[in-house]
Amino acid sequence: MSESHYRHMKDLPSTHLLGAGTAMCAGCGGLQAVHEVYDVLGEKTVFVNAAGCMTLLSVYPFTPFRGSWLYTSMASAPAGAQGVRDALDLLVAKGRLPANDDLQVVVLTGDGAAYGMGLSSTSGAIDRGLDFIYLCYDNEGYANTGQQSSPATPHAAHTATDSGVLGHPGFKKDLFGIWVANRPAYAATVIGTEPLDLARKIERAKDMRGPRLILALAPCPSGWGFDPGEMAEIGRLAVRSGVWPLKEYDDGRVVHTEIRRPRVPVEEYLVRQERFRHLFEPERNDAELSAIQARIDAYWECVD
Amino acid sequence: MYRIRFHGRGGQGMKTASRILGTAFFGSGFEVQDAPLYGAERRGAPIFAYVRAARRPIHERGVIDRPDLVVVADDTLVPIPTAGVMAGLGERSVLLVATGEEPAVWRDRLQLQGPILTLPIAAEERAELRFVGASCAAAAARLIGVISWADLERATQQELAPLGETVVVENLRRGRAAWDAFAPHEGLVVEGAEAASQVDERPDWIELPFEAARISAPDIHVAATSTEVRTGLWRTIRPVIDYDRCHRCTWVCSTLCPDSAIAVDTEGAPRIDLDHCKGCMICVAVCPTHAIETIPEGEAKHAESEEARP
Ligand SMILES: Cc1ncc(C[n+]2csc(CCOP(=O)(O)OP(=O)(O)O)c2C)c(N)n1
Ligand code: SF4
Ligand code: SF4
Ligand code: SF4
Ligand SMILES: [Mg+2]
Numbered sequence: 001m002s003e004s005h006y007r008h009m010k011d012l013p014s015t016h017l018l019g020a021g022t023a024m025c026a027g028c029g030g031l032q033a034v035h036e037v038y039d040v041l042g043e044k045t046v047f048v049n050a051a052g053c054m055t056l057l058s059v060y061p062f063t064p065f066r067g068s069w070l071y072t073s074m075a076s077a078p079a080g081a082q083g084v085r086d087a088l089d090l091l092v093a094k095g096r097l098p099a100n101d102d103l104q105v106v107v108l109t110g111d112g113a114a115y116g117m118g119l120s121s122t123s124g125a126i127d128r129g130l131d132f133i134y135l136c137y138d139n140e141g142y143a144n145t146g147q148q149s150s151p152a153t154p155h156a157a158h159t160a161t162d163s164g165v166l167g168h169p170g171f172k173k174d175l176f177g178i179w180v181a182n183r184p185a186y187a188a189t190v191i192g193t194e195p196l197d198l199a200r201k202i203e204r205a206k207d208m209r210g211p212r213l214i215l216a217l218a219p220c221p222s223g224w225g226f227d228p229g230e231m232a233e234i235g236r237l238a239v240r241s242g243v244w245p246l247k248e249y250d251d252g253r254v255v256h257t258e259i260r261r262p263r264v265p266v267e268e269y270l271v272r273q274e275r276f277r278h279l280f281e282p283e284r285n286d287a288e289l290s291a292i293q294a295r296i297d298a299y300w301e302c303v304d
Numbered sequence: 305m306y307r308i309r310f311h312g313r314g315g316q317g318m319k320t321a322s323r324i325l326g327t328a329f330f331g332s333g334f335e336v337q338d339a340p341l342y343g344a345e346r347r348g349a350p351i352f353a354y355v356r357a358a359r360r361p362i363h364e365r366g367v368i369d370r371p372d373l374v375v376v377a378d379d380t381l382v383p384i385p386t387a388g389v390m391a392g393l394g395e396r397s398v399l400l401v402a403t404g405e406e407p408a409v410w411r412d413r414l415q416l417q418g419p420i421l422t423l424p425i426a427a428e429e430r431a432e433l434r435f436v437g438a439s440c441a442a443a444a445a446r447l448i449g450v451i452s453w454a455d456l457e458r459a460t461q462q463e464l465a466p467l468g469e470t471v472v473v474e475n476l477r478r479g480r481a482a483w484d485a486f487a488p489h490e491g492l493v494v495e496g497a498e499a500a501s502q503v504d505e506r507p508d509w510i511e512l513p514f515e516a517a518r519i520s521a522p523d524i525h526v527a528a529t530s531t532e533v534r535t536g537l538w539r540t541i542r543p544v545i546d547y548d549r550c551h552r553c554t555w556v557c558s559t560l561c562p563d564s565a566i567a568v569d570t571e572g573a574p575r576i577d578l579d580h581c582k583g584c585m586i587c588v589a590v591c592p593t594h595a596i597e598t599i600p601e602g603e604a605k606h607a608e609s610e611e612a613r614p
Contacts, residue, residue, distance in 0.1 A: 009553075009555040009556065009559075010555055011555075012555045012559050013559075014554060014555070014558060014568040015567075015568070016558070016564040016567075017528075018528075018564050019527070019528030019529070019530040019531045019564065020530065020531055020535065020563050020564045020565050020577060020579075020580035021530035021531045021532065021533035021534070021535050021580050022530050022533075022535070022563070023346060023349070023533075023535075024346060024562070024563075025314070025346035025347040025348065025582075026346070026347055026348040026538060026539075026563075026582035026583060026584035027347075027562065027582075027584035027585075027586055028346075028562050029562070031562040031563065032560065032561075032562035035562065035563075035564055036559065043527075057530075058530075060522040060524070061522070061524055061529060062529050062530045062532060062533055063524055063528070063529055063530055064528055064530040064564075065527070065528070066527035066528055067527075163466050192560070192562070193560065195555075195559045195560065221347060221584075222314075222315070222346065222347050227585075228347070228348075228582075228584035228585065228586065229584060229585030229586055229588060229589050230589065231562075231584070231586055232560055232586050232589055232590045233589060277468065278468075281468060281470070282468075282469060
């Protein structure tokens, strides 16, 4: 493995490619991750965007991107990426596009699309070995339409569709695991609040070919219920508590890029978010809190 | 028919205020329409919601363009043309502004024909305005004067119940205070006439010829045009860097700002782009030397205009 450009925080890009002035909420964790990813990928990137919050990035005639952007339906971004990739390949083959002006094709998708209705087209694209990066900003719900539950919603979280005392009855699906089972070229989890880890992973993914997953946890002030200014702290707590393991899959192996010992109790992460407030008020739900902690501990026991 | 428009910023509870008022109207036997305006904008951006209520079925649709009452939760929105706060205010329209300033200041400033009232907001509440929704709904209900406190209380409880008991209690307390404070103005808002199609002015149509896709398809030939959109207008609080305390570790604040609003100058110092900074305050939270201060936007603007004076 070649040495990374990004050895210290100091090495992170100091100019930013993604234009300001987008319609994302103040303090959007998804936007933070997208801008960090774009800075490392560079201008020669074309985004294929499944319907969700991020489709509001480009509202004609305004775009934060420096190149093309394609809006697809929720389930079919990988199919859109296939079309764009094929067109680029043809242009290069016919000599109408110099090979060094070729573009990196990146699907930008929410979790609702990625963990749910977009899985079939994603699976097909991986099977075909499509040369693309699949960037999912995971805000753990259908945020654009008011934070309904998605297959990425964590157990017990309150959402617009699970507003009862117990919150979401399901359990967060393991999208990273699903991708790994498909033997992609690369897969990694990241978060915008750990920009160095993110930059190193994007740098690696950038130079590979084939299907590559970048799964970014995206703390969402509006959907999760916290003040925008707390976004960075919540993201860091997601990592320190072990809720969001940072890892990568490469060459048939999964490696954790950050192993925290000791881990912060998960409560500290949960208590800052409105969507988990019912676990603390009006009475503490000790049983649920210990069950959540136990699942995290069980995960890390297999890693340690 | 009563026509009420609530203006605020995403996250300040104006959608909730309109729901409370709509539900209270409904509980008092009215036919009701109540809708927030969904745009591309998000938390912090100017938004509005509106309520129509009448004793008879309502056939009018769409955004209210001739309001009987306009409630503004955030006075920084008034001078922003795109927020549309002043749109359609007529002789009888009542304007209610939540503000730290006196009504006389607003009357002098806006020179409207109709009455202007204020809902006092303490300086320390300015930035967050967490509970302003229920206060706005209660003040509006009292000004309209056809809804009882019991109906309003029930509507507030019903709409806020999912947020838990503490929130409900605090909102009811504040709602009641606003309800009492506006007793002297009960019934100030007068029901507007039913709209007739003849009243609507014919729009100035522009004929657009059909063009081939090459011409009519959206195509942008410049990079990052989004910077033309001034999201700095969303801000209610402003981050200000104290350069004496700043250690020039821009990889922290400039990287973590979600909005690419912190540039690094040639000396390696961070520069906040106030045209676009949304005031999320993430930079304030992550700065290791606590070099970034938070000041209310109104105060900052005021100081700027003082400085600009000869
Ligand atoms: C097939 C289909 N169903 C529903 C919608 C409406 N819709 C638009 S965005 C969205 C939410 C998408 O959620 P997610 O993928 O998690 O992205 P987020 O909104 O969280 O950014 C929905 C349901 C749609 N566009 N297409
Ligand atoms: S709802 Fe959440 S993910 Fe969507 S723009 Fe707002 S903060 Fe970002
Ligand atoms: S993080 Fe704080 S100290 Fe570092 S460059 Fe930014 S403002 Fe200065
Ligand atoms: S408050 Fe700070 S982090 Fe937030 S948009 Fe403004 S400059 Fe960026
Ligand atoms: Mg989502």
